[in-house]
Structures are given as structure tokens and as C-alpha cells.
Amino acid sequence: MKPERLPFHPLPAAPSIPARPHVFAMHGVEVRDDYAWLKAENWKEVLKDPAVLDPEIRACLERENAYAAAAFAGTEEFQSRLVAEMRGRIKEDDSTVPEPDGPYAYFTRYREGGQHPLVCRQPRDGGAETIMLDGDRQAEGHPFFDLGGADHSPDHRLLAWGADIKGSEYFTIRVRDLESGTDLPDEVAQTSGGAVWLNDSSGFYYVELDENHRPVRVKRHLLGTAPDRDQVVYEEKDPGFFVKLGTTQSDAFVLIEASDHETSEIWLLDRSDMSAAPRVVEPRTPQLKYDVEHHGSDLIILTNADGSEDFKIVAAPVATPGRDHWRDLVPYRPGTMILSHVALARYLVRLERENANPRIVLREFATGAEQSVAFDEEAYSLGFSAGYEFDTDTIRYHYSSMTTPSEVIDYDLRTGERSLRKRQEVPSGHNPADYVTRRLFATAPDGEQVPVSIVHRREVALDGSAPCLLYGYGSYGMSMPAGFRTGILSLVDRGFVYAIAHIRGGTEKGWRWYMEGKREKKINTFTDFIACGEALVQAGYTSRGRIVAHGGSAGGMLMGAVANLAPDLFAGIISEVPFVDVLNTMLDSELPLTPPEWPEWGNPAADEAAFRTILSYSPYDNVKPQAYPAILALAGLTDPRVTYWEPAKWVARLRATMTGGGPILFKLNMEAGHAGAAGRFDRLEEVALAYTFALKCIGGFQT
Numbered sequence: 281m282k283p284e285r286l287p288f289h290p291l292p293a294a295p296s297i298p299a300r301p302h303v304f305a306m307h308g309v310e311v312r313d314d315y316a317w318l319k320a321e322n323w324k325e326v327l328k329d330p331a332v333l334d335p336e337i338r339a340c341l342e343r344e345n346a347y348a349a350a351a352f353a354g355t356e357e358f359q360s361r362l363v364a365e366m367r368g369r370i371k372e373d374d375s376t377v378p379e380p381d382g383p384y385a386y387f388t389r390y391r392e393g394g395q396h397p398l399v400c401r402q403p404r405d406g407g408a409e410t411i412m413l414d415g416d417r418q419a420e421g422h423p424f425f426d427l428g429g430a431d432h433s434p435d436h437r438l439l440a441w442g443a444d445i446k447g448s449e450y451f452t453i454r455v456r457d458l459e460s461g462t463d464l465p466d467e468v469a470q471t472s473g474g475a476v477w478l479n480d481s482s483g484f485y486y487v488e489l490d491e492n493h494r495p496v497r498v499k500r501h502l503l504g505t506a507p508d509r510d511q512v513v514y515e516e517k518d519p520g521f522f523v524k525l526g527t528t529q530s531d532a533f534v535l536i537e538a539s540d541h542e543t544s545e546i547w548l549l550d551r552s553d554m555s556a557a558p559r560v561v562e563p564r565t566p567q568l569k570y571d572v573e574h575h576g577s578d579l580i581i582l583t584n585a586d587g588s589e590d591f592k593i594v595a596a597p598v599a600t601p602g603r604d605h606w607r608d609l610v611p612y613r614p615g616t617m618i619l620s621h622v623a624l625a626r627y628l629v630r631l632e633r634e635n636a637n638p639r640i641v642l643r644e645f646a647t648g649a650e651q652s653v654a655f656d657e658e659a660y661s662l663g664f665s666a667g668y669e670f671d672t673d674t675i676r677y678h679y680s681s682m683t684t685p686s687e688v689i690d691y692d693l694r695t696g697e698r699s700l701r702k703r704q705e706v707p708s709g710h711n712p713a714d715y716v717t718r719r720l721f722a723t724a725p726d727g728e729q730v731p732v733s734i735v736h737r738r739e740v741a742l743d744g745s746a747p748c749l750l751y752g753y754g755s756y757g758m759s760m761p762a763g764f765r766t767g768i769l770s771l772v773d774r775g776f777v778y779a780i781a782h783i784r785g786g787t788e789k790g791w792r793w794y795m796e797g798k799r800e801k802k803i804n805t806f807t808d809f810i811a812c813g814e815a816l817v818q819a820g821y822t823s824r825g826r827i828v829a830h831g832g833s834a835g836g837m838l839m840g841a842v843a844n845l846a847p848d849l850f851a852g853i854i855s856e857v858p859f860v861d862v863l864n865t866m867l868d869s870e871l872p873l874t875p876p877e878w879p880e881w882g883n884p885a886a887d888e889a890a891f892r893t894i895l896s897y898s899p900y901d902n903v904k905p906q907a908y909p910a911i912l913a914l915a916g917l918t919d920p921r922v923t924y925w926e927p928a929k930w931v932a933r934l935r936a937t938m939t940g941g942g943p944i945l946f947k948l949n950m951e952a953g954h955a956g957a958a959g960r961f962d963r964l965e966e967v968a969l970a971y972t973f974a975l976k977c978i979g980g981f982q983t
Contacts, residue, residue: 286980291351291943295343297932307888315929327448330917341948348947355972362770362968368708369766377688377701380404381668395959399430412439412458423951428473433481440484442473448918468507476525476534479552487523493872493920495523498536514558520875528574529622530670542879544569561601573623580623588612589791617790622666627693629675636731636788638662642693657681658719659733661763680764682735683715714738722815730808731782733762747978748777748822750813754785754805755834757794767967777821783808799882800893806841813849825851828974832856833922840899843908852910852977854970857919861926862898872920903933907940912973916949
């Protein structure tokens with residue numbers, strides 16, 4: 281590669297978003313929000329139709345996009361090269377390994393140059409494929425297209441598929457006749473996108489979103505009937521609980537789950553009896569979580585009951601499934617977190633994690649004998665799929681590390697034989713020996729050891745001279761797997777160290793790790809991330825002012841918090857769909873996610889302690905007169921999760937308050953939502969912009 285210089289050049293004056301004084305008092309505290317006016321009064325309508333956005337607000341957002349474009353002027357050719365690099369690592373006609381189900385095997389694939397998946401099947405033992413749904417064709421004429429569920433019927437004659445064409449996550453479900461290839465007249469709007477078929481294929485269950493974009497109703501649609509006649513099977517009355525649908529692996533039951541981040545309640549629907557009413561497994565109890573599988577006369581339940589912080593597995597009779605009848609099957613072991621489980625005809629399969637690394641454990645129902653699948657690399661990613669079938673002795677697992685491309689392996693539960701079904705191809709070439717992956721532990725201010733997963737080229741000198749992209753999330757108990765990502769090689773091959781901070785708020789070190797990074801302990805998430813950056817400096821991987829931090833959504837809140845707390849540690853911050861206006865959002869109970877989020881952050885209206893805690897760290901409310909690193913905020917206009925006005929307000933306050941540093945850039949996708957561009961190659965353009973920003977922050981690079 282030739283030497284590149286990509287520093288920030290002098291920019292025109294940044295857009296000035298007018299401040300309009302707005303002050304409110306709560307719990308004896310006055311809160312100033314001078315940019316509250318950027319929240320459109322008709323925001324619910326904007327989610328469905330962006331054209332109705334207030335013209336003054338739209339003009340502000342368009343000025344921001346123009347300013348961001350000016351900041352990247354002259355890098356267009358370089359960004360195109362980055363896209364070409366990243367695209368060159370993608371097998372364009374890639375496909376999944378077919379999953380058998382009855383007479384067919386189902387899979388998805390892409391065509392050369394295609395943006396969207398093709399949903400396909402072929403005879404179970406091989407043969408010509410049938411394209412059931414062509415995502416590229418369905419996307420034609422739509423600036424945005426996202427395929428939701430694509431669920432074939434039990435008789436294999438029909439396909440229920442959902443699509444969102446606005447980015448607002450309102451999916452319309454249609455039904456395709458697989459013999460004719462045409463869609464039936466049935467169209468069900470305003471759903472979460474997936475369908476669960478009735479056993480006789482005469483209709484399906486789905487989740488309907490309410491007027492506040494919350495998934496609250498399970499309805500049953502019978503083919504050939506008008507959607508307004510669909511029967512409500514379950515309706516959630518608590519706005520803090522969201523509803524989702526699933527099935528047991530045995531296919532005997534439809535599972536209706538109502539849950540928030542701490543509590544779950546599951547109802548069983550007999551899939552073979554359309555007249556059956558939902559039957560609760562165990563009524564909701566605050567902070568009791570459970571997931572349900574089925575095996576014979578028993579339910580197999582993963583739960584945190586009885587103080588099982590990292591979860592255990594119990595069994596209970598289908599006839600009397602309540603907690604009084606739960607008996608331990610896989611006991612609780614502190615420090616070993618059970619993440620998921622599947623019950624097959626002869627085996628119970630579970631995925632568990634210890635000290636940030638996962639393993640699969642296989643248990644024979646008849647004997648209780650166990651065997652495990654694990655790996656020796658310092659940091660890796662592992663998951664499994666049981667496929668469609670119940671009476672099988674094969675599971676499929678997926679393995680990768682930060683240096684090793686993904687492998688798909690079928691595992692014979694009887695013999696232990698492993699069959700490689702697919703190894704991720706990197707068409708432009710990839711030699712794992714050229715890279716090093718390591719696991720570092722950072723010491724947090726309270727002494728906790730925070731794992732950091734690292735990858736870099738083997739020749740990188742660990743003398744502090746390398747730049748670093750440090751990624752973090754740290755919320756909702758979500759863990760960040762140390763898996764293979766082809767895109768990041770565009771920075772790693774230019775001398776970057778790439779690191780993932782496994783901070784509190786996730787579950788990398790068990791459920792305790794999550795609980796110590798939420799509500800009144802949320803500050804631990806931010807100080808853990810800063811400690812990870814400082815540990816990378818101390819170990820010689822990088823130096824202060826050479827780190828670019830990266831996070832999105834709740835990880836975008838992390839970015840805003842660390843920018844306030846330790847601005848001199850970072851050369852730049854990439855904050856995607858950033859949840860930065862935490863206090864105002866948690867005070868607005870009409871927003872789609874607010875009531876279900878109260879267990880995560882606290883309810884500041886009802887709880888003064890929660891109010892003061894959130895006020896103490898909310899990035900927007902804690903912007904201060906200091907120098908800030910360069911910041912790139914990315915968002916989508918129709919995002920129902922992190923609304924567009926959060927980053928808009930944050931950027932406005934940063935510019936009005938900071939004493940130096942920057943620049944502060946804000947790019948809003950006017951035709952997308954929370955996940956950004958939906959097409960796989962369109963998304964690369966957003967990644968290329970972020971990576972160009974990272975390179976600009978450290979002054980470019982030389983090779």
C-alpha cells in the first residue's frame with residue numbers, strides 16, 4: 281500500500297443549532313434542555329413516513345449531513361478503496377449450509393453482486409434448488425429494504441415472510457405459495473416480522489406492534505381472512521414487558537414470552553389445537569428469568585431460580601409446570617453461566633461460558649453422561665444450532681477467533697465425529713499466521729479484572745506507537761464474542777491494534793458481571809472501558825491519544841460517557857446510533873423502549889435515587905467546558921430504538937460547550953433506522969466512512 285495522509289483539514293464553521301431555553305424541575309433539581317425542540321411533536325408519524333418531519337428540523341439535519349460531507353471531502357476515492365477491500369474479503373455468492381427438515385433442506389444464499397439474501401431449498405439428499413424468495417427482487421424500488429422472518433409452513437407448501445421498507449421496524453407479513461411462486465392476498469401489517477405456523481398450515485401466529493411501536497399482542501391469522509378479523513390470543517397489559525414468539529424444538533408448543541431485562545413469563549400454546557388457550561408455566565415474579573424447552577412428559581427449563589445467579593437447568597411435568605414442581609437437572613455452578621439450551625429426542629445440549637470463553641456441553645437424557653466441545657485459543661467465538669428437527673443425533677456448531685475464519689461443523693452426538701461443512705472463504709486471501717490474538721486483563725478502579733480481546737498483525741511493535749480501535753458495549757447482559765470479522769482487517773492491516781473491552785454490563789464473566797454494570801452501578805461500565813484503554817497503553821499496544829473508541833446504541837452511550845470522563849485518552853470516538861440522552865428518554869414513557877428499559881437504568885420519574893444516578897452520567901447532561909476528541913455520530917431518521925434527536929441534541933450541546941478539540945460530526949441516514957443500511961454492500965460504505973474517520977483521527981498512516 282502506498283503512504284496515505286488523512287488528517288483533518290480546516291473545516292468551514294460548524295452548523296449552529298439554535299438553543300431554545302427549556303427548563304424543568306424534578307426531585308428538587310432543575311434540568312436544562314435547550315435542544316428539546318429537536319424532538320418532532322409528530323415523531324410517531326415520522327417513523328412511518330419520514331416526509332412528515334418538521335421542515336425546520338429537517339433543515340438542521342441536512343446541514344449536519346453537509347458539514348460531515350465537507351469533513352470527508354477528498355477521501356471519496358480512499359473510501360471506495362476501503363469498500364473494495366472489504367468487499368474483496370466477502371464471498372459474494374456465499375450460502376449457508378442447508379438445514380434438513382422433512383423432505384427438504386433449507387438455506388439462504390447470495391448472488392454475485394446481490395445486496396439481499398435469497399431464501400432457498402433443495403431436496404433433502406441433494407438436487408436442484410428452488411428460490412422461494414428473492415430478496416434483491418423484493419427490494420427493487422425501495423431505498424430501504426429489510427427482510428424479517430421467512431418461515432416455511434409445516435406442509436412445506438407456503439412461506440410466511442416479513443419486510444420493512446422504512447427502517448422503522450414495522451414489518452408487513454405476506455404469504456407465498458411455493459408452487460406458483462406468487463403471494464396470496466393475505467397481508468398483515470405492523471408486526472415484529474416473524475410468524476409461527478399452525479400445525480395444519482392453515483394460518484400462523486404473529487406479534488402485533490401497538491401505537492407506541494411496542495410488541496404487545498399475539499394474534500392468530502387464518503389464511504384467506506381479513507387481518508382485522510385476526511383473533512387476539514394474548515395481550516400484554518404492562519408497558520414494561522415486550523412479547524415475542526417461539527417454539528419448542530419438539531414443535532409441540534408455541535412459546536409466548538413476555539419479558540423485560542430482568543423478569544420473564546412464558547405461556548404454552550398447544551400447536552396442534554387451534555382452540556387451545558395459552559397456559560402459563562410460572563407466573564411472573566420480579567427478577568425470575570426462565571426459558572422453556574420440551575422433552576416427552578417434561579418441560580426442560582433454564583432458570584436463575586433459587587439464587588442460581590449464573591443459571592441452572594430444571595425439569596418439570598408438562599401437566600404441572602409451576603415452580604413448585606421444578607427439580608434440578610443441571611445444578612447451578614457459580615462462575616459458569618449457562619447461556620442457552622435445546623432439548624433433542626435423546627440429548628440435552630447447552631452452551632455455557634466461563635471466564636469469557638464458551639463451550640458446548642452435550643448430555644444424554646438416558647444416562648446423564650456428558651461430553652463437551654471447547655477450544656484452546658485464548659479468545660474465540662462459539663455457538664450452535666439444532667436446526668429444524670427434534671429426532672436427530674447431529675448438532676451444528678460455528679467456531680471462529682479473531683484470527684481464524686468461521687468454521688461450520690456438524691457434530692455427531694453418538695460418536696463424537698466432527699464433519700467440516702463449511703469454512704469461511706476470504707476471496708482476497710487471509711493467512712491466520714500473519715496475525716496474533718491475545719487476551720489481556722485490565723484492572724478496574726475497584727480491582728476487578730476486565731478481559732480484553734486483542735488482534736494485530738504479527739509484525740506490529742508493542743512500543744506504544746500503534747493506533748488502536750477499542751470497541752465496547754456493556755449493557756443488557758450482552759456479551760461481545762471474540763469472533764472473526766473481515767471488515768476490521770482494513771484497519772489491522774494498516775497497523776491498528778483492534779481490541780474488544782469485555783466490560784461490566786455484559787455477561788462475559790457471568791450474571792454478576794451484568795448486575796455490576798447497571799442502574800446504580802452503571803459507572804463501572806465506563807470506568808472499566810477507560811481501564812481497558814489504559815491497560816493497552818501500559819502493555820505497549822498503543823499510547824494515550826492514539827486510541828479511537830467505537831460503540832453503538834447503548835455502546836454509543838458508553839462513548840458519550842467516556843468522552844466526558846477521559847477525553848485525553850482518545851484520539852477519536854465513533855458513536856453509532858448513540859443512546860446519549862438517557863435522562864430525557866427514561867422520563868418519556870411514550871417512547872417505544874422506555875418502560876421496558878426501566879429495569880436496566882431505573883425509573884427517574886418514580887425513583888429519586890435513579891434520577892440522580894442517571895443525571896450523574898447521562899452523556900448529554902454531562903457535557904462540560906473541556907477539549908473533546910474528534911467525534912463521529914451516526915444515526916438513522918426512522919430509528920424507533922434510539923431516536924434521531926438524541927445524537928442531534930448531543931452534537932449541538934457539545935459544539936456549544938466544548939473549549940477545543942473536535943471536530944464534532946453528525947451523519948444521519950435519512951432512509952434507515954437502527955441498523956443502518958440494510959444491503960450488505962451498502963453497509964460497507966458506512967463502515968468505510970467510520971474507518972476513514974478513525975484513520976483521520978490518528979493523522980493517517982504510512983506503510
